[in-house]
Amino acid sequence: MTIPDRIERVLDLAHPPEKVWEALTTAEGLGGWFGDNADIDLRPGGEAHVHWDGIGRSTLWIQVVEPVHRFGYTWAIEGLPADDPRRTYVEFTLDPIGTGTRLTVVETGFAQLGAGDDPVTAYTGNVEGWRTELAELVEFLDTSA
Secondary structure, rough: OOOOOOEEEEEEOOOHHHHHHHHHHHHHHHHHHOOOEEEEEEOOOOEEEEEOOOOOEEEEEEEEEEEOOEEEEEOOOOOOOOOOOOOOEEEEEEEEOEEEEEEEEEEEEHHHHOOOOHHHHHHHHHHHHHHHHHHHHHHHHOOOO
């Protein structure tokens, strides 16, 4: 079965780009919606580590940092061995709209999965994951000061 190479989500948020940027690019922000805690070295070539209590952690290899407009990283593809070098690329783009922010999230790289992999599980898992995580981002933004 052929799967799409791209997942894209667009959210219109009732928060200024600076607040959304902080939620995406600080340890407090990432640990508040994307995991249970996080640390981040916010620079191209830096890493972020997001931890989920009782589940594990993910490493984000930071590629793009353009405050307060664009943030991108690569991360491991779920279901592949830990030492597999293939990754997907995730990019957040923030555009001001009125008093809020249009947030576009794009993840690409699923096409590199082959017949020996489980591309359907990797892709559908991330589709569902972004649905859940972005809902948590909205809740985090709405409840944080």
